[in-house]
Amino acid sequence: xxxxxxxxxxxxxxxxxxxxxxxxxxxxxxxxxxxxxxxxxxxxxxxxxxxxxxxxxxxxxxxxxxxxxxxxxxxxxxxxxxxxxxxxxxxxxxxxxxxxxxxxxxxxxxxxxxxxxxxxxxxxxxxxxxxxxxxxxxxxxxxxxxxxxxxxxxxxxxxxxxxxxxxxx
Amino acid sequence: xxxxxxxxxxxxxxxxxxxxxxxxxxxxxxxxxxxxxxxxxxxxxxxxxxxxxxxxxxxxxxxxxxxxxxxxxxxxxxxxxxxxxxxxxxxxxxxxxxxxxxxxxxxxxxxxxxxxxxxxxxxxxxxxxxxxxxxxxxxxxxxxxxxxxxxxxxxxxxxxxxxxxxxxxxxxxxxxxxx
Numbered sequence: 001x002x003x004x005x006x007x008x009x010x011x012x013x014x015x016x017x018x019x020x021x022x023x024x025x026x027x028x029x030x031x032x033x034x035x036x037x038x039x040x041x042x043x044x045x046x047x048x049x050x051x052x053x054x055x056x057x058x059x060x061x062x063x064x065x066x067x068x069x070x071x072x073x074x075x076x077x078x079x080x081x082x083x084x085x086x087x088x089x090x091x092x093x094x095x096x097x098x099x100x101x102x103x104x105x106x107x108x109x110x111x112x113x114x115x116x117x118x119x120x121x122x123x124x125x126x127x128x129x130x131x132x133x134x135x136x137x138x139x140x141x142x143x144x145x146x147x148x149x150x151x152x153x154x155x156x157x158x159x160x161x162x163x164x165x166x167x168x169x
Numbered sequence: 170x171x172x173x174x175x176x177x178x179x180x181x182x183x184x185x186x187x188x189x190x191x192x193x194x195x196x197x198x199x200x201x202x203x204x205x206x207x208x209x210x211x212x213x214x215x216x217x218x219x220x221x222x223x224x225x226x227x228x229x230x231x232x233x234x235x236x237x238x239x240x241x242x243x244x245x246x247x248x249x250x251x252x253x254x255x256x257x258x259x260x261x262x263x264x265x266x267x268x269x270x271x272x273x274x275x276x277x278x279x280x281x282x283x284x285x286x287x288x289x290x291x292x293x294x295x296x297x298x299x300x301x302x303x304x305x306x307x308x309x310x311x312x313x314x315x316x317x318x319x320x321x322x323x324x325x326x327x328x329x330x331x332x333x334x335x336x337x338x339x340x341x342x343x344x345x346x347x348x
Contacts, residue, residue, distance in 0.1 A: 009173075009177040009181075010177055010180045010181045011181065011184070012177065012181065013177040013178045013179070013180060013181020013182065013184070014182065014184040014185040014188070015181070015185075016178060016181065017178060017182035017185050018185040018189075021185070060273055061263055061265055061273050061275045061277075061320070062274050062275055063275050063277050063280070088260060088278070088279065089261045091233060091235065093233060093234075095230075095231065098230070099230030099231055100230065100232070101231075101232050101233070101234055106233065106234050106235065108235055108323070110323065146231065148233070150261050150277075150322065151261065151277065151278075151279050
């Protein structure tokens with residue numbers, strides 16, 4: 001009986017320690033590795049503007065143009081404005097600090113509304129979704145934005161969208 | 170009581186570490202042995218937790234939800250690889266090789282050349298200079314293993330996905346077809 005008790009208590013201990021470790025690894029260690037990687041990389045992503053990235057970290061493709069930025073929707077709504085690129089396909093999406101996609105955080109040229117002047121206006125906000133041109137960040141308040149343009153007519157002509165951060169009062 | 174709990178925790182922690190190392194070693198062994206063993210297409214992101222694709226599993230960052238990532242894991246040290254098939258009906262598709270170091274060169278829906286029957290033939294090889302093939306992707310000369318990735322973006326929802334066949338040394342490695 002005492003042996004059984006010893007085994008059970010140690011297995012419970014293993015589950016507790018393992019659970020704590022896995023939670024830490026998922027919520028702290030992995031995001032820290034991603035963040036450090038970007039901080040040390042040439043991109044050095046920012047909150048208020050997009051930077052051209054090579055797409056290497058994203059296992060990107062040579063026929064695409066990638067721009068990336070950070071977002072933080074805890075105290076601000078992020079407004080993104082850009083010109084529709086002349087390309088076969090383009091998209092913009094948000095990703096959590098583990099570089100995983102976020103439900104409700106993806107728009108592409110088929111789902112975004114474009115003005116008559118050929119501009120798109122998006123917001124990243126934590127309000128409920130189902131709003132047009134909205135990337136919803138309610139479940140992941142901080143992370144990365146990626147703007148991806150495939151097969152542009154002229155890669156050099158793909159301009160980065162602009163970012164405006166509007167503080168939440 | 171407290172001492173007993175602490176003992177259970179640290180000894181349990183040791184058991185966790187031991188089991189973790191055992192799992193990691195076992196997974197590493199299965200992973201290494203799985204290269205070149207019955208290669209197959211699998212949809213990288215969506216198939217990643219299926220038991221039969223366990224050795225194929227890896228970290229999948231930057232997945233775009235309107236894109237399918239079909240992957241074959243191969244040994245490139247056994248000769249040039251030929252990917253042959255019909256383009257899937259979609260807005261964009263491309264074939265790339267990873268891990269490429271300089272840049273991730275792709276043959277895509279715009280650059281691909283199709284034959285009279287609407288088929289493409291893409292060759293991935295370490296020695297492009299001697300090749301008589303037309304559509305080539307350079308594989309790193311020191312590469313032993315790697316993956317071929319077929320990206321399909323905005324696929325026509327009314328039609329089936331069509332995967333190409335993969336050959337190595339004139340031998341069929343992976344049979345293509347509709348999914």
